[in-house]
Amino acid sequence: MIARAVTFWLSGLVAHRLDVEAHLHRGVPSFVVVGLADRAVQEARERVRSGIGSAEYEFPSSRLTLNLAPARERKQGSGFDLAIALAVLAASGQAPGERVARVAAAAELGLDGRLRPVGGALAIAEAAGRVGLDGLLVAPENAAEARLPGAVPVLPARDLRHAVAILEGRAEPVEVGDPAVAPRSPVPDLADVHGQAGARRAVEIAAAGGHNLLMIGPPGSGKTLLARRLPGLLPPPTISEEIEITRIHSAAGLLPAGVRISERPFRAPHHSASVAALVGGAALRPGEVTLAHRGVLLLDELPEFTRPALEALRLPLEDGEVLISRAAGAVRMPARCLVVAAMNPCPCGHLGDGAVECRCSIPRMTAYRMRISGPLLDRFDLRIEVPRAAAHGDPGESTTAVGPRVAAARELLAAVGSHHLPEAEALLQRATETRLLSGRGAARARRVAATVAALSGRDQVEADDVAEALSYRMELR
Amino acid sequence: MSASEDELRVACAGARSELDPGGVARKFGCARLLRSSPAELARLGVPAPLATELRRSDAAGAATWADELRSRDIECLTASAPGYPPRLAELADPPLAVFVAGSRLDLLAPEGPSVAIVGSRRGADAARRLAHDLAAGAAAAGVTVVSGLALGVDAAAHEGALAAGGPTLAVLGTGPDVAYPRTNACLFNRVREAGLLVSEYPPGTPPAPWRFPARNRLIAALADATLVVEAAERSGALITADMALDLGRDVLAVPGWPGVSVARGTNALIKAGAGVVEDVTDLLAWLGIDAPRAAAAASDDDPMLAELGRSPAYADELAARLGMTPGAVAAALARLEIDGRLARDVHGRWVPATPGG
Numbered sequence: 001m002i003a004r005a006v007t008f009w010l011s012g013l014v015a016h017r018l019d020v021e022a023h024l025h026r027g028v029p030s031f032v033v034v035g036l037a038d039r040a041v042q043e044a045r046e047r048v049r050s051g052i053g054s055a056e057y058e059f060p061s062s063r064l065t066l067n068l069a070p071a072r073e074r075k076q077g078s079g080f081d082l083a084i085a086l087a088v089l090a091a092s093g094q095a096p097g098e099r100v101a102r103v104a105a106a107a108e109l110g111l112d113g114r115l116r117p118v119g120g121a122l123a124i125a126e127a128a129g130r131v132g133l134d135g136l137l138v139a140p141e142n143a144a145e146a147r148l149p150g151a152v153p154v155l156p157a158r159d160l161r162h163a164v165a166i167l168e169g170r171a172e173p174v175e176v177g178d179p180a181v182a183p184r185s186p187v188p189d190l191a192d193v194h195g196q197a198g199a200r201r202a203v204e205i206a207a208a209g210g211h212n213l214l215m216i217g218p219p220g221s222g223k224t225l226l227a228r229r230l231p232g233l234l235p236p237p238t239i240s241e242e243i244e245i246t247r248i249h250s251a252a253g254l255l256p257a258g259v260r261i262s263e264r265p266f267r268a269p270h271h272s273a274s275v276a277a278l279v280g281g282a283a284l285r286p287g288e289v290t291l292a293h294r295g296v297l298l299l300d301e302l303p304e305f306t307r308p309a310l311e312a313l314r315l316p317l318e319d320g321e322v323l324i325s326r327a328a329g330a331v332r333m334p335a336r337c338l339v340v341a342a343m344n345p346c347p348c349g350h351l352g353d354g355a356v357e358c359r360c361s362i363p364r365m366t367a368y369r370m371r372i373s374g375p376l377l378d379r380f381d382l383r384i385e386v387p388r389a390a391a392h393g394d395p396g397e398s399t400t401a402v403g404p405r406v407a408a409a410r411e412l413l414a415a416v417g418s419h420h421l422p423e424a425e426a427l428l429q430r431a432t433e434t435r436l437l438s439g440r441g442a443a444r445a446r447r448v449a450a451t452v453a454a455l456s457g458r459d460q461v462e463a464d465d466v467a468e469a470l471s472y473r474m475e476l477r
Numbered sequence: 478m479s480a481s482e483d484e485l486r487v488a489c490a491g492a493r494s495e496l497d498p499g500g501v502a503r504k505f506g507c508a509r510l511l512r513s514s515p516a517e518l519a520r521l522g523v524p525a526p527l528a529t530e531l532r533r534s535d536a537a538g539a540a541t542w543a544d545e546l547r548s549r550d551i552e553c554l555t556a557s558a559p560g561y562p563p564r565l566a567e568l569a570d571p572p573l574a575v576f577v578a579g580s581r582l583d584l585l586a587p588e589g590p591s592v593a594i595v596g597s598r599r600g601a602d603a604a605r606r607l608a609h610d611l612a613a614g615a616a617a618a619g620v621t622v623v624s625g626l627a628l629g630v631d632a633a634a635h636e637g638a639l640a641a642g643g644p645t646l647a648v649l650g651t652g653p654d655v656a657y658p659r660t661n662a663c664l665f666n667r668v669r670e671a672g673l674l675v676s677e678y679p680p681g682t683p684p685a686p687w688r689f690p691a692r693n694r695l696i697a698a699l700a701d702a703t704l705v706v707e708a709a710e711r712s713g714a715l716i717t718a719d720m721a722l723d724l725g726r727d728v729l730a731v732p733g734w735p736g737v738s739v740a741r742g743t744n745a746l747i748k749a750g751a752g753v754v755e756d757v758t759d760l761l762a763w764l765g766i767d768a769p770r771a772a773a774a775a776s777d778d779d780p781m782l783a784e785l786g787r788s789p790a791y792a793d794e795l796a797a798r799l800g801m802t803p804g805a806v807a808a809a810l811a812r813l814e815i816d817g818r819l820a821r822d823v824h825g826r827w828v829p830a831t832p833g834g
Binding site for chain 1: 598599628660738791792793796797802803804805806807808809810811812814815817824825826
């Protein structure tokens with residue numbers, strides 16, 4: 001007898017349908033899984049065998065073949081346990097076969113038959129709705145997240161026996177409240193940064209226009225302090241952005257149970273991070289650029305990142321998405337994040353520092369700067385110098401004062417766009433002639449100028465806006 | 478056998494053995510080196526590879542070698558040859574031969590005055606800018622600008638002279654066909670085309686740390702005056718200044734703010750009696766050329782330039798002093814920078830660019 005259950009496997013952030021076919025036939029009792037299953041799936045056999053036993057069902061004592069279709073895809077993960085168990089039970093007549101084939105199941109099975117949560121429940125629920133299934137059986141911990149997109153009836157079950165009872169219509173799913181909002185981490189306030197008026201202004205522009213920002217300055221000048229205050233200046237994410245963020249964190253297994261994320265992510269990978277950790281790829285899981293989607297990615301000590309890692313960041317920075325190709329397949333993941341990078345002016349950090357003399361040799365200094373390639377540098381619309389601040393700098397405006405300005409500017413930019421006055425165009429033209437501003441550089445300066453204008457509540461870009469934009473294009477000397 | 482033929486044979490032997498024959502040649506004379514037995518040469522302390530080449534050399538071979546260099550547009554001028562710059566002969570240890578490449582052989586003994594402009598390799602934006610402008614101003618007045626084609630101030634001086642279409646001469650610490658540092662390769666070619674490259678090392682000689690201080694004595698000797706734009710306490714530029722002093726040439730320096738590390742060298746020179754140079758007019762006056770001082774009023778019409786003229790400042794300090802918003806200061810600075818009226822000093826602070834450079 002053949003039975004079929006439906007589940008999903010994750011490739012990047014997208015869930016794909018996976019049919020689990022179970023075939024019972026005469027022969028020496030055995031349990032074989034075919035269909036390019038990875039080790040975790042192979043191990044599912046033992047969990048399913050114990051789970052079925054603990055739920056006081058009978059594990060069939062005949063020859064059992066399990067096929068994971070489509071067979072050509074290499075599948076990984078432990079979220080297929082419930083579907084496998086249901087297929088086995090349906091094949092042996094212990095569960096309703098038609099319902100099993102119409103209701104997806106995504107949960108790991110404990111040895112005691114309990115259901116455990118899986119990663120990517122949000123993406124799986126969306127996919128289940130897309131392929132038109134009747135419902136989705138999940139562990140109670142996954143329920144809130146799976147209900148977020150509202151794509152499919154979500155049926156939380158405690159254990160295998162409860163799941164079968166729900167399918168048979170003998171029991172109600174577990175009652176689960178609305179998804180709790182992840183506790184907001186305290187946002188550091190911009191008022192903590194004393195002095196640095198120019199750098200604060202640049203941070204405000206970065207937040208308003210979504211411009212990538214590179215800060216160059218000696219250690220202790222407040223670069224990191226400023227960068228950490230950038231997420232607080234961004235408006236809260238919209239509902240659809242919240243779902244995107246939650247989907248990513250869920251797929252990466254970083255989402256606490258029964259929670260949705262309602263704040264913009266802030267990621268600060270260490271400079272020893274590998275290419276796979278930064279842009280994703282290890283087992284097709286999202287990397288830091290994707291985890292920072294709709295939020296802020298801080299790259300502190302930018303030149304200390306490995307050259308391959310820096311080059312791998314170029315495309316995501318330009319396109320707002322990552323394409324990862326591996327033997328296991330190619331996946332696209334969103335990576336629309338605001339990048340803030342910080343670096344010292346030279347390896348010892350003291351070049352141009354009034355207090356300490358720089359001791360770097362010229363070749364070392366050149367090598368340090370050369371790590372940031374021209375094309376990568378081009379991706380930073382705002383490049384500013386952050387000198388060591390005077391100790392007595394005044395506390396500036398707080399996040400609550402600057403935030404609304406940023407939000408207003410964003411609205412203005414999104415709603416009306418902007419147009420450049422002739423004087424603004426003329427200045428831009430002159431700058432391209434005298435300062436070797438590249439075509440791309442000019443286009444970026446134009447965008448920054450529009451943001452500067454929007455921060456003053458204007459959709460007309462004046463020459464002064466262009467001049468200010470040009471001042472944020474510092475060259476690495 | 479003429480003296481210059483002997484010198485050419487010794488220079489050729491030096492090039493072939495990759496050893497500098499200058500020391501022993503000055504001490505014992507070329508004729509004696511060429512006519513001594515191997516045992517005698519060893520007794521004089523001539524290194525064995527050089528001694529072998531000396532024994533092997535002959536006038537015809539040396540002439541062929543010189544012709545071969547000439548075919549590569551490199552001229553070998555030995556101490557008694559007609560084109561050898563007389564100024565080098567004033568040195569206590571003149572090079573046995575100099576190798577020159579470029580179009581302007583006349584720059585070795587120019588009709589007009591010449592000035593060496595040297596300074597820190599890691600010169601700040603403002604120092605390089607000043608070196609550039611001073612060199613351009615001097616070159617426009619017909620002064621030959623001599624420097625060492627190093628990074629920073631040296632390169633800026635050559636650039637300035639070339640930009641003004643004036644004569645410039647570079648003294649190298651490598652062979653006359655070796656562009657070092659590589660980042661200056663483009664400038665190297667431009668100086669060869671429009672000026673002159675000079676080296677006491679035969680073609681192909683790679684860079685070595687001891688050759689650069691030695692090269693500085695040629696820079697000092699080939700110029701009427703040496704101007705140090707920016708130098709820390711122990712800087713190659715100060716070696717050049719010492720050499721110039723030994724030769725009885727004028728030493729000039731650009732003053733710096735007290736306590737700034739890269740101004741210590743130049744300020745020490747001024748304390749020791751060096752001439753103070755703040756602009757092209759000062760420089761030309763030291764060289765005996767009267768030039769009207771550029772109108773200094775240019776910096777006063779702009780309140781920001783006037784403020785920076787009082788003391789250099791970061792953008793934030795400027796905003797605080799003038800009571801402007803950071804955005805307005807950034808915009809104003811960018812405009813002034815595009816107009817070439819601002820530069821950054823060694824700390825990255827803004828300073829007015831030298832007027833009338």
